Amino acid sequence: MKGAVLTAAAVLAGCAAPTRSFDQARALPIPPLDEGELDGTTRRFELTAQSGEYEIQPGTMTPTWGFNGAWLGPTLYMRRGERIEMRVHNGVDEPTVVHWHGLHLPAAADGGPALTFDPGETWEPAWDVDQPAATCWYHPHPHEVSALHAYRGLAGGIVIADDESDALGLPQEYGVDDIPVIITDAKFTADGHLDETIDPTYGLLGDTPLVNGITQPRFEATTRRLRLRLVNGATMRFHNLSLGVPFHVIATDQSLLSAPVEVDEILLSPGERAEIIVDLAPGAQLMLRSTGIPRRGGLPKEAAQGFGFEDTFDLLEIAAPADGADPAPLPEGLSAAVDTLDGPVAERELRLNGFQINEQSMDMHRVDIVVDHAGRELWHVTNENDDWPHNFHIHNARFQVAEVKDGAIAFADGWHDTISIPPLATVSLLVEFGYYPDPTLAYMFHCHMLFHEDQGMMGQFVVVEPGQEPRLGGH
Ligand SMILES: [Cu+2]
CATH class of the missing domain: 2.60.40.420 (Cupredoxins -  blue copper proteins)
Structure with missing residues (x-):
């Protein structure tokens, strides 16, 4: 009996692996939880991109960028069913823009490169939160310098909550569990x-x-x-x-x-x-x-x-704490099972190679894909390189991995918006878009290795009403 208890404890504690520790450990910083200002069901946020300095390494101050602080940004909290009104001030000395990665929203709020705004200016996107609870994030998306702006520190987390997930008994005390x-x-x-x-x-x-x-x-x-x-x-x-x-x-x-x-x-x-x-x-x-x-x-x-x-x-x-009650069993079910996957309305092939997709580099004036329906599409994404990794992100969308050919993805279950595309593999994605028709502004799809994106490994899709023609820039 005693032996059995010890075995269970050993598995829990990780005694099989040697204990590791840092020689200069510091407390994990918890980004401030920004719940915005709630007015009925409207939540208003203020974000300022700014420069500063931060002790990234012990004892050394490093010049950095951040949102509402010197380095990185607050965690934004929002709930399904709410209206979001965002004011983003550009307080750095270069044009930039913020993309809400993983969110389903109108292209005018999505923060693609066409929406880049100048130092001193304020951008005010707004949208309705109509998607399940998730962990998303925000980061810059200016044309050709997204990596640099993210690297300098313009990034933060987003927590989307909903009533269903709140009721599961999962840990949800921010910064505590x-x-x-x-x-x-x-x-x-x-x-x-x-x-x-x-x-x-x-x-x-x-x-x-x-x-x-x-x-x-x-x-x-x-x-x-x-x-x-x-x-x-x-x-x-x-x-x-x-x-x-x-x-x-x-x-x-x-x-x-x-x-x-x-x-x-x-x-x-x-x-x-x-x-x-x-x-x-x-x-x-x-x-x-x-x-x-x-x-x-x-x-x-x-x-x-x-x-x-x-x-x-x-x-x-x-x-871990020295004592405390054993955790309860996890819920057997977390979210409703995925509904039957309807047949896709359209299929597309996207071939990633070097810094290009389908032999083309990003052109902000070119529309690569027109989505003129609210249905699903099947996107076959191939990494044609044998010695470069890529991955693939679609804005304003979620997808399931329908099939993987000639490669392995470590964790393909569930709904994704970004996924690895191993060398010479083809990954077929069943994509659902947010349906916010607007012929004048594009959403992006791209490799999320940001240097690849900045070098042109990105394309544009426009969501329109059935039969409508895109006209970027409103012309
Ligand atoms: Cu890539």
């Missing part, structure tokens, strides 16, 4: 500035991973169960994340799964999110680690090293 884990990276110059040298192949791939903006973070849990909202906000780096103990995935990019799925690791490409539940044994110490990409992500050795696919990092130390 419901924790944003925003993973980015940096490289530093000798004087502690962000090194903005853009490599012609690897862009701004950083060698120093950060969680919520700092190196060597440690979270002292006060509860035995944590919900971690993992956001891969890195500009180029893929992360295969593990904790040394099994954990449960409860949500992918766009919503809760139909049921929790137990895994040992989860791969997140740039832009992807997952919510996981981690149950802690009393007194346990865990390390969230980036462990290298399984099978090198299908890359040859040299390319895998270049893209950092063989790198391993300790990201976040988690200390």
Whole structure:
């Protein structure tokens, strides 16, 4: 009997893996929760992009950008059924724009490159939240410099809540048992500035991973169960994340799964999110680690090293409380099962190669795809490169992975808006768009390795009424 108890405890505590700890650990910063100003069912937010400096590494102040602060931004909280009115001030010295990654909204609010606004100006997008609870995020999207602006710190999390998910008994006390884990990276110059040298192949791939903006973070849990909202906000780096103990995935990019799925690791490409539940044994110490990409992500050795696919990092130390009640069993069902997938209205082929899609570079004056219906489409996305990874993000949409040919995706269940496309693989996506017809403004689809996007690996789609012609710019 005693042996059985010990075995269970050992599994919970991760005793099988050696305990790791940082030599210069600092408390994990929790970005402020910004609930905006609620007026009936309208929620108003004010965001200011600004410059400042921040102690990213212990003892060194680094010049940075952030929203409503020096570095990164607050976590925006909103609920399904609400109207959002946003005021975004550009307080930095370059034109920029903010994209609400994962949100379904009109193109005029989406924050694509055509909506870039100048220093000193204010942009006021508004939309209705009509999508399930999810972890999303916001980041800049100006033409050709999205990576640089994100790298300087213009990024933050978004929590979308709804009544159904609130009722599940999942951890939802922000900063206590419901924790944003925003993973980015940096490289530093000798004087502690962000090194903005853009490599012609690897862009701004950083060698120093950060969680919520700092190196060597440690979270002292006060509860035995944590919900971690993992956001891969890195500009180029893929992360295969593990904790040394099994954990449960409860949500992918766009919503809760139909049921929790137990895994040992989860791969997140740039832009992807997952919510996981981690149950802690009393007194346990865990390390969230980036462990290298399984099978090198299908890359040859040299390319895998270049893209950092063989790198391993300790990201976040988690200390469990010394005691506390055992967590209750997780709910068996999380969200209603996915409804039957209707046949797609249209099929498209998108071939990713180098910095281009279908042999074309991004052109803000060209419409690549017209969506003139509210139905689903099947997009077959192929990575034609054998030595480059890519991934794929569609704005104002959610998709399910219908089929994967000649490659493996670590976690394909659930609804996504961003997904890895391994070398020489074709991933078929059953896509549902937000239906907000507007012939004058485009949404983007692109590789979310932001250097690839900035180099032109992006296209535009316009959502219109049946039979309507797009006319970008309103002409
Ligand atoms: Cu790419």
